[in-house]
Amino acid sequence: MNGEYKTLNDISLESNVLFFGKESCLPNYYFTGNNVRKNYVIHYILKGKGVFSSANHEAVQLKAGDIFILPKGVPCFYQADGKEPWTYFWIGLSGLKIATMLSGSVLSSKHYLRQVQNSNFCKSLNKLFEAVHNPNVLTNDLLTESLIYQTFYYLDTEYPIKKKKKHLANSEQLKIALNYLHDNYDDHNCSIASLCNKLDVSRSYLYNLFKSGFNTSPQQFLIKIRMEEAKNRLKNSQNSVQEISASVGYIDEFTFSKAFKKYSGFSPKVFRQMNTK
The missing domain is CATH 2.60.120.10 (Jelly Rolls)
Structure with a gap:
């Protein structure tokens, strides 16, 4: 050699x-x-x-x-x-x-x-x-x-050593998920996919987490946050339906109005008329 x-x-x-x-x-x-x-x-x-x-x-x-x-x-x-x-x-x-x-x-x-x-x-x-x-x-x-x-x-x-992921209890993961949805519902980019990425979990795991905690899906939970906030703004502000739809995370008024009617049974305009003093 x-x-x-x-x-x-x-x-x-x-x-x-x-x-x-x-x-x-x-x-x-x-x-x-x-x-x-x-x-x-x-x-x-x-x-x-x-x-x-x-x-x-x-x-x-x-x-x-x-x-x-x-x-x-x-x-x-x-x-x-x-x-x-x-x-x-x-x-x-x-x-x-x-x-x-x-x-x-x-x-x-x-x-x-x-x-x-x-x-x-x-x-x-x-x-x-x-x-x-x-x-x-x-x-x-x-x-x-x-x-x-x-x-x-x-x-x-x-070439760093891969650190083991810290395992979070279900209650802690659910708390993080709730905080994320409440803090970001007004952003149209806030979605169940982005929440899964944040928690580094699958959609099925997240679904089971919400089902066991609230007996609802994460998607329905996000819709509820957006619709309840929309109700509050329709009743207590003079903002247009278009402005309110954007403020609760919807890109266009039509998609918001359709989702709102499905949730509440009334269109945004009718709901405002019924709840305006």
């Missing part, structure tokens, strides 16, 4: 490049050393492909543009493809902050990422790999350390 390998001296307790290297593997080559590392080793695949697996994870095939990490204390196995063996470079990292910075990314749990070549994370990782080749002088040590933080910044922002 053709490649390079170099070990560096520790320069920081918080974050540090311990070693780095590059290798063009032979077909079916696999690492025969200790498969449980005492540090973190990031591998970026430059060309070719191979197989990677880590403890309690299924083996995956990775190719150029992908990345995998050998986490500290986790058994891993990786092997070059028999026909298109991979070429990769690696950077070994240690320090008190590496685990913390890694924990903000999905890489900490999956141990690999696919097709990162166009990301800022990958660009920064390549800059870091270039920087560690330079002489060990103060300015380059500072550059190297800053690039470590920049690389993890992009890793955590571009």
